[in-house]
Amino acid sequence: MRLSNKSATLLVLAALIALTPIFFPSSFYYRVGSLIFINGLAVTGMVILIGYAGQISLGHAGFAGIGAYSCALMPVHWGIPVLLAAVLGAIISALLAFLVGRPILRLKGYYLGVATLGFGILVYMALTNEAWLTGGPDGTQVPDSGLRDAAKAIGINLKNSEFWYWFCGVVLMIGAWLALNLYVSPTGRALRALHGSEIAARTVGVDVARYKLQAFVISAVYASAAGSLVALQNQFVTPDIAGYMHSIEWVTMTVLGGAGSVLGAIFGAGILTLLPQVLTMFAEYEQLLLGLIMMLVMIFMRDGLLPSVLRLIRGKDE
Amino acid sequence: MSTLLSVDGLGITFGGLRAVHDVGFSLQPGEILSVIGPNGAGKTTLFNMISGIYHPGAGKVILDGQDVTAMRPDLLARRGMSRTFQNLQIFQNMTVLENAIAGYHLQETGSFMADLFSLPASRARARTAKDGAMELLARVGLDRAAETEAGNLSYGKLKRLEIARALALNPKVLLLDEPAAGCNAVETEEIDHMIAEVAKSGVGILLVEHDMKMVMRISNHIVVLDHGEKIAEGDPATVSQNPAVIAAYLRAEAGADAGAAHA
Amino acid sequence: MSELLQFLFSGLTVGAVYALVALGFTIIYNASDVVNFAQGEFVMLGGMMTVFAYAAGLPLPLAALIAIVATAGVGVALNKLAIEPARGAPVVSLIIITIGASIFLRGVAQVLFGKQIHRFPSFSGDTPFRIGGATILPQSLWVIAGGLTVFVALYLFFTKTLTGKAVLATSNNRLAAQLVGINTNWVMTLSFALSAAIGALAGVLITPITNTSYDVGIALALKGFAAAMLGGMGNPKGALVGGLLLGVLEALTAGYLSSQYKDAAAFVIILLVLFIMPQGLFGIKQTERV
Numbered sequence: 004m005r006l007s008n009k010s011a012t013l014l015v016l017a018a019l020i021a022l023t024p025i026f027f028p029s030s031f032y033y034r035v036g037s038l039i040f041i042n043g044l045a046v047t048g049m050v051i052l053i054g055y056a057g058q059i060s061l062g063h064a065g066f067a068g069i070g071a072y073s074c075a076l077m078p079v080h081w082g083i084p085v086l087l088a089a090v091l092g093a094i095i096s097a098l099l100a101f102l103v104g105r106p107i108l109r110l111k112g113y114y115l116g117v118a119t120l121g122f123g124i125l126v127y128m129a130l131t132n133e134a135w136l137t138g139g140p141d142g143t144q145v146p147d148s149g150l151r152d153a154a155k156a157i158g159i160n161l162k163n164s165e166f167w168y169w170f171c172g173v174v175l176m177i178g179a180w181l182a183l184n185l186y187v188s189p190t191g192r193a194l195r196a197l198h199g200s201e202i203a204a205r206t207v208g209v210d211v212a213r214y215k216l217q218a219f220v221i222s223a224v225y226a227s228a229a230g231s232l233v234a235l236q237n238q239f240v241t242p243d244i245a246g247y248m249h250s251i252e253w254v255t256m257t258v259l260g261g262a263g264s265v266l267g268a269i270f271g272a273g274i275l276t277l278l279p280q281v282l283t284m285f286a287e288y289e290q291l292l293l294g295l296i297m298m299l300v301m302i303f304m305r306d307g308l309l310p311s312v313l314r315l316i317r318g319k320d321e
Numbered sequence: 322m323s324t325l326l327s328v329d330g331l332g333i334t335f336g337g338l339r340a341v342h343d344v345g346f347s348l349q350p351g352e353i354l355s356v357i358g359p360n361g362a363g364k365t366t367l368f369n370m371i372s373g374i375y376h377p378g379a380g381k382v383i384l385d386g387q388d389v390t391a392m393r394p395d396l397l398a399r400r401g402m403s404r405t406f407q408n409l410q411i412f413q414n415m416t417v418l419e420n421a422i423a424g425y426h427l428q429e430t431g432s433f434m435a436d437l438f439s440l441p442a443s444r445a446r447a448r449t450a451k452d453g454a455m456e457l458l459a460r461v462g463l464d465r466a467a468e469t470e471a472g473n474l475s476y477g478k479l480k481r482l483e484i485a486r487a488l489a490l491n492p493k494v495l496l497l498d499e500p501a502a503g504c505n506a507v508e509t510e511e512i513d514h515m516i517a518e519v520a521k522s523g524v525g526i527l528l529v530e531h532d533m534k535m536v537m538r539i540s541n542h543i544v545v546l547d548h549g550e551k552i553a554e555g556d557p558a559t560v561s562q563n564p565a566v567i568a569a570y571l572r573a574e575a576g577a578d579a580g581a582a583h584a
Numbered sequence: 585m586s587e588l589l590q591f592l593f594s595g596l597t598v599g600a601v602y603a604l605v606a607l608g609f610t611i612i613y614n615a616s617d618v619v620n621f622a623q624g625e626f627v628m629l630g631g632m633m634t635v636f637a638y639a640a641g642l643p644l645p646l647a648a649l650i651a652i653v654a655t656a657g658v659g660v661a662l663n664k665l666a667i668e669p670a671r672g673a674p675v676v677s678l679i680i681i682t683i684g685a686s687i688f689l690r691g692v693a694q695v696l697f698g699k700q701i702h703r704f705p706s707f708s709g710d711t712p713f714r715i716g717g718a719t720i721l722p723q724s725l726w727v728i729a730g731g732l733t734v735f736v737a738l739y740l741f742f743t744k745t746l747t748g749k750a751v752l753a754t755s756n757n758r759l760a761a762q763l764v765g766i767n768t769n770w771v772m773t774l775s776f777a778l779s780a781a782i783g784a785l786a787g788v789l790i791t792p793i794t795n796t797s798y799d800v801g802i803a804l805a806l807k808g809f810a811a812a813m814l815g816g817m818g819n820p821k822g823a824l825v826g827g828l829l830l831g832v833l834e835a836l837t838a839g840y841l842s843s844q845y846k847d848a849a850a851f852v853i854i855l856l857v858l859f860i861m862p863q864g865l866f867g868i869k870q871t872e873r874v
Contacts, residue, residue, distance in 0.1 A: 053676060059675070059676050059679065061679075106855075106858075106859045107855075107858075109859075110858055112675040113619040113675060113679065114813070114858055116619075116675075116679050117619075117806070117809055117810075117813070117854060118854060118855055118858050120806065121806075121810075121850075121851030121852075121854045121855055122851070122855070124806075124847075124848075124851055125848055125851050125852070128844075128845065128847065128848050132842075132844040132845065181437050181438070184436065184437055184438060184439035185436060185437055187447070188436035188437075188439065188443050188447060189426070189429040189430050189431060189436060189443065189446055189447055189450070190430070190433055190436040190437075191436070192415070192419060192422060192423055192426070192429075192447075193423070193426055193430065195412065195414055195415055195419075196412050196415070196423045196426070198412075198414060199411070199412030199413055199414045199415060200410040200411065200412055200413075202374060202394070202406075202410055203406070203410035203411070203412065203486075204412075204423070204426075205373075205374075205393065205394035205395045205398075206372060206394045206395075206397075206398060206403065206404050206410075206487075207398060207403075207423050207424050207426045207427075207486060207487075207489075207490060208395045208398035208399055208426045208427040208430075208490065209395055209423075209426055210395050211395065217433055221437070247802075251683055254676070254679075254680065255680055255683075255684075258676060258677065258680055262676070263414075287694065287695055288691065288695065289691070290687050290688070290690055290691030290694060291687075291688055291691025291692055291694075291695060292691070293684075293687055293688075293691070294684045294685060294686070294687030294688025294689070294690070294691055295684070295688050296684070297680050297681070297683065297684025297687065297688075298666050298681050298684040298685060298688065301670060301673065301677045301678075301680050301681045301684065302666060302669045302670045302673075302681065303669075305673055305677060
């Protein structure tokens with residue numbers, strides 16, 4: 004079985020989403036599950052940016068902030084329905100990514116990393132400081148999306164945490180499907196080509212700036228959608244959603260699992276989301292361990308966790 | 322016959338050093354024009370200027386009657402220019418087949434949304450490109466390696482893959498930077514045939530090559546560079562008798578020997 | 585006018601710290617092409633260890649010396665355990681490794697020193713000097729003098745000593761340096777030790793003014809990086825000028841525009857510099873080789 008195989012990946016993912024709840028001892032785990040899916044969604048977008056196109060962003064949580072605050076602010080200030088607000092948030096994120104991406108993506112490596120980090124922090128600062136609009140550092144309420152009631156109306160009656168587990172799971176499946184479509188498509192090939200050799204990509208006619216921008220914009224939309232999901236589920240947002248640690252966590256999840264593959268990155272999202280839950284008794288050591296894991300994986304498993312583990316399992320035939 | 326590519330007074334300096342100065346020539350359809358000269362003569366730099374990777378400090382590049390000086394490589398590709406690299410520029414992260422398909426980029430590229438949702442139009446474009454790529458791979462003898470990761474190929478095969486990728490663009494002008502370097506005699510002869518065949522189909526070929534036997538055998542016209550300047554030009558027989566050319570090569574040989582003695 | 589002078593004083597004080605962090609970046613970047621996101625943690629460790637050595641009863645200068653030497657040790661360990669084993673890894677991996685190191689060091693500091701804010705007394709009291717209607721703390725003079733001294737010392741080290749020239753040679757061309765017999769691994773170790781020590785010194789100098797806690801590092805690292813970029817990555821003179829300039833710009837932003845967006849100044853500058861003159865004030869434009 005090849006991991007790049009689209010249907011295999013989707014099948015594995017669907018099976019995991021559908022079957023894991025069998026082992027849930029309490030409904031709390033549904034909540035952890037939906038958190039994994041939300042991170043997984045953002046990270047799937049990062050796979051397009053990092054894994055396909057070979058670009059980095061340390062500021063994508065900024066787009067999540069825009070997605071989340073759109074859901075909170077648009078309904079209150081302009082009477083826009085919450086779900087429409089999420090869509091508008093994604094459009095705003097895309098536009099912003101388009102505007103910012105044009106100059107930023109001319110940069111490479113560390114410079115690109117720091118520029119995007121700066122962008123994310125600016126968004127975070129705006130959300131924190133413009134309290135008249137955003138409610139400031141204490142955060143703000145998000146109106147009920149009515150999604151769960153709608154599900155009830157068609158006969159699907161679930162507890163809140165369960166509902167969001169399944170809803171986020173479905174959104175993740177859609178996100179993964181789109182990202183996998185892209186991988187094998189002409190666009191995906193152009194992105195991977197410019198990742199492999201930018202100069203060669205240019206000489207075969209790839210408009211490198213345009214394709215990098217496409218990857219940046221689409222990954223921003225993924226991040227924005229993830230932010231919206233957090234807002235919809237919690238019915239509350241704080242500026243922390245746009246914090247740079249989130250951006251860094253997403254990059255780490257992406258590379259941890261194996262930046263080239265959607266499934267690997269979602270796997271990485273799973274591990275890093277579970278880690279703090281497992282370590283609650285060592286809450287004090289959480290940062291220490293997170294940092295240690297980031298370093299160890301990058302030093303000893305350069306391809307990421309999943310590809311390295313798979314190679315170990317397959318053994319000699321690789 | 323109308324001139325396909327003409328280069329006029331091209332020059333560039335790096336940090337005050339004149340890498341290429343006032344080089345000019347013209348290339349006709351179906352012609353094989355070789356640029357030769359000792360190491361460091363500025364051949365690759367010249368190629369990089371013509372193909373839009375470096376911005377020339379002086380001079381003009383005219384393709385099909387239009388000024389394309391310092392034009393972006395991807396736009397040059399649209400106008401029918403294609404090239405290979407002295408130090409291979411293979412997409413190591415892709416399979417051999419995908420490397421070849423990448424050469425069809427301009428044909429297979431289309432709507433982003435169609436690609437994202439895997440619409441039939443997108444898949445049809447990809448399929449056409451794939452069919453073309455398979456044919457090309459067969460032509461350069463790499464069809465069996467289609468599904469191999471490109472990074473695992475031998476040097477000689479990578480050279481051929483790069484030529485295949487460049488041909489996929491269906492170019493009017495093809496720039497080949499040392500296509501036979503690192504290849505054995507048999508492989509060199511294969512590449513030799515391939516170049517002749519491509520030229521016969523009307524493509525203008527610009528060639529940088531160190532294998533003098535090959536250059537003398539297949540070139541219609543030769544431009545000789547030394548220290549970034551054109552010192553001679555003409556058909557193979559004329560150029561090989563030119564005293565300035567012989568002197569330049571002898572001097573380079575002597576320099577290389579001296580360098581070897583020092584090391 | 586006195587207001588402006590006041591902003592300049594506070595700007596130069598913070599700016600000197602940014603300059604020290606930027607110099608630390610520069611040293612490591614030159615030796616290894618690595619941008620060390622854990623640079624700010626060196627500043628935190630320098631201040632933090634001084635706090636605890638001083639609280640344990642050591643005289644302040646000795647406490648500071650111990651903190652600087654110990655931080656240099658941390659820098660060497662970082663190089664040996666995390667950077668050297670990852671040689672040749674892609675930039676994304678190196679970014680994650682050094683960010684991981686930064687999070688790790690912050691976690692260790694949190695466990696060892698707690699989450700409280702710490703401080704120790706100023707070197708020469710807290711009676712401010714009055715200059716032209718503005719005031720400046722004696723400790724500010726210490727910080728600015730420290731920044732300039734380190735710069736001069738580094739300049740002499742790199743231009744006058746054989747070891748310093750070996751570091752420069754390595755940064756120019758690693759392979760060539762190896763061929764002429766320079767132990768480039770040793771140069772790397774030295775660079776990390778030096779860079780960490782300079783960061784720790786910055787922490788020792790600034791803590792009496794700003795206090796310290798386990799999480800001050802990341803902001804300093806970013807500001808230091810902004811300063812280094814502003815000046816031109818890899819150029820020590822640029823690091824110094826960039827740091828001071830950034831500090832002053834920040835103080836002016838806080839004074840005349842909005843103190844809330846004081847920190848935004850650094851990032852706006854990063855973005856502007858990158859768009860308008862990616863090579864920075866003193867950097868050299870590079871041509872990609874094919």
